[in-house]
Amino acid sequence: MTATATSRLSGLPDSPADLRTFLHGLPGVDKVGVEARAAALGTRSVKTTAKAHAIDLAIRMVDLTTLEGADTPGKVRALSAKALRPDPADATCPQVAAVCVYPAMVPFAAEVLAGSGVHLASVATAFPSGQAPLDVKLADTRDAVAAGADEIDMVISRGAFLAGDYAKVFDEIVAVKQACGSAHLKVILETGELATYDNVRRASWLAMLAGADFIKTSTGKVPVAATLPVTLIMLEAVRDFRARYGRQVGVKPAGGIRTTKDAIKYLVMINETVGDDWLSPDWFRFGASSLLNDLLMQRTKLTTGHYAGPDYFTLD
């Protein structure tokens, strides 16, 4: 994906210095302004039919996730079953987009999901820290794909990024992308560790330039996970990237999104910044676990007209 300098900087940046110049030449982000915009979008009132539509869309966008040291084949099978039929009591309830597990758990999820249309995502590349040699990361990736994952959620090396070694981050993404084969690559920026919104924008572009199919906010393993302002910046990045290079990239906020109200705020944000083209599970995902049950409870409330309780929904 690296470009040759055949014409006046019209291709992609090539040398480490080019890359730096390019990323630092992106428009700045004003923190107060982006947070105000995100908050304003968060005040949209989504009711009745719009809410019902939004809930189903959000369910279809969920990457139902378990990433615990305590994960077992049993836990993963149960989660996968839930992905296929989130609400056993209601056949009209859609499936989620994907199940997301550690590489070692991929075979157990694959058993359940095979042929269902629900994707199987696996975190790889020394998740969550990314602090491993490249060959370990690549082996991790290849193993997960071989075991049946069709989506890989990789982490970038935040250390290299913050040290200004953008080329290293770029090259790693390129290598992992190659290791993915036909699997889709989601690149986790771990925005909570990038410290500034300017860095979020630069990391988004860096990942896209290197070939990411999706850019994803967080591992869920650091204190600050997905936020509306960070997602807004990433949505602007994919919008601007497509306008420039013609390739569409998806966005996945992950971690910390627990309620229907939260999820709807994200959908409103897509709706009013990048529009219809991203309002689909092909281009937007929620990395979440507990969100699904809240969506189901709200969905039930809309159908039955009374408030739902957690005892009526499956735990997994």
Next chain:
Amino acid sequence: MATLFEYAPAPESRSIVSIAPSYGLFIDGEFSEAKDTFKTINPADEETLAEVALAGPEDVDRAVAAARRAFESWSALPGSERAKYLFRIARIIQERSRELAVLESLDNGKPIKESRDVDLPLVAAHFFYYAGWADKLKYAGFGPDPRPLGVAGQVIPWNFPLLMLAWKIAPALATGNTVVLKPAETTPLSALFFADVCRQAGLPAGVVNIVTGAGDTGRYLVEHPDVNKVAFTGSTEVGRAIARSVAGTGKKLTLELGGKAANIVFDDAPIDQAVEGIVNGIFFNQGHVCCAGSRLLVQESVAEELLDSLKRRMATLRVGDPLDKNTDVGAINSAAQLARITELSEIGAQEGAERWSPECSLPDRGFWFAPTIFTGVTQAHRIAREEIFGPVLSVLTFRTPAEAVEKANNTPYGLSAGIWSDKGSRILAVADQLRAGVVWANTFNKFDPTSPFGGYKESGYGREGGRHGLEAYLA
């Protein structure tokens, strides 16, 4: 634009506010009738909201006399006691804020999200802020024993009815003056509800008097010989007439008038936030804002990119029912204002500027104007010089910072300006050179009770807000 995800109507309930069929004048703590009345309508559907008394000269006389009588004891009250009345008023406004927000949107046409999230919080904050000054005036830097002036005659506009009332009344009362206030003809209701707030607060009779009416009522008030202080917010034309009329009378005068603010976008601007700032600058409150960023000055090198973003953003603006919680742009306040906006926009097109509005369906009844931008505008166009006071943006370009400053200052107005750039030294240098009372850098249309507001040149004189705002009411 988006079709996959349409928002269902989300109307705020209007049942929280109960509007009486008719209202009198609030004089000396009582509502009283006047000989004539006029109707105030909801600009979103043209339905009559209430009949309101039209104050004549004798009514204004009565109001000024009541304020004069009240002045003696009010000004003699310890500042700490005056403060407590203002704190009470602030609290009551907070408690009734939803009711007042709905009322404001009904009478004015502004979106409920703005009356709810901007106007009402600022109204309460303003009373809180000046309440605290009432017993600290000797520390304000206006001498050891600053004295109130007497009776303040205050005339306010229709764009932020209750907020402008707060800007006028809070500092006047804190400093020990008494008030006769005339709200705008098209938006009298929130001031009349405020009269009720004063009664609830136990404010002594005559300290605040509200006389409703049109231009003549305002004229009687500012020309009244027993008024010591005149404060006016509104058009430069009327401001000029008031300045003429108070000449030689010794009345203290502050004026907050029109504007034609430049919003300057440099090529290194944080572009997405700049787009938001431009939208907020001109479409906030339907552009009925004296400090609106109505002239976009964009550096030529990024003009095309910026305009694409701006148009895309404008296409998401939701125009319609002011009471719908998702409405971004509400109704134009009056038929007269709509006519003015329409006329100036037609002139803009005739003069060769290129007009663009996003597709948006406007309601059949009421007064509506789609968000509009004109590109290819030069300083010679009337739409670059005259205040339109509507959701109409004129876009001009510049090449260098010096040219931006020159164009920004090339107007008789000088109320506000905006600067968008990531370069600190450039922002500070440009801010220094702009002849405007408020400069928003990398933000726009921000207001705060502690922050002085007011213009240079024909945008008026005196400041409202902050410590500076006290000066207008002290001798």
Next chain:
Amino acid sequence: MPESATRLSVRKTYKLYVGGKFPRSESGRTYLVDGDNVSLASRKDARDAVVAARAAQPKWAGATAYNRGQVLYRIAEMLEARRAEFKALGVKGAEVDAAVDRWVWYAGWSDKIAQVAGGANPVAGPFFNISAPEPTGVVALAAPPSLLGLVSVIAPAIVTGNTVVVIAANPQAAVTLAEVLATSDVPGGVVNILTGHAAEIAPWLASHDDVNAIDLAGVDDPELATELERTAAGTLKRVLRPVSLDWAEDPGVGRMTALLETKTVWHPKGF
């Protein structure tokens, strides 16, 4: 050297002071004041003076406050040196002293008024917000007749960066003061002095679109003052109404702040 009986003294010609030069009135008119022919300024002289004041204003306002303070102090030095000349014009020594001291007082204000009249505003949000005073621009002054009164209206106007067009009521003293200014590092055009009649010239300044403020301190005819205030409303000039006060009193900051605009700048704060 004592004047010899045979030597004829050389008299001073009292001319206008515009743009740092001493021109005669373009009208060619003079009027007799205490036996001297003094240039009688016309509306066109007023027009030229406004042009000079406007041209000088940005640079004067752009000078550092420290520099303006130095210049004002230099005026005090030069005025002190000309005590005898003013006394010869009939100004009492004590008044000259007071006028010198007034320059010194205002010289010290140049780099302090912004701190007294401005400051940070604690807004309820993540914003840097600061209000600072700025000069209003070109100020027309109808000066009171005394030397101290004249200095007391010019100094507070210019110390903050305004430039002025003065209609002097005491021509010889005013022109002599102009000579002080001309030798005091005051840039040409910062102070322009017109000798003549306020009733004739002031209306042209009150109606001039390129004048930002008018100080009516020396207008003693109430009808004229009202008329000028009314005329000034045409472009919403800042108006300082006539005052009858003892110029020897503590001047306070009021005359400075009346000719200042408050500019408030907002900027977000965030990493």
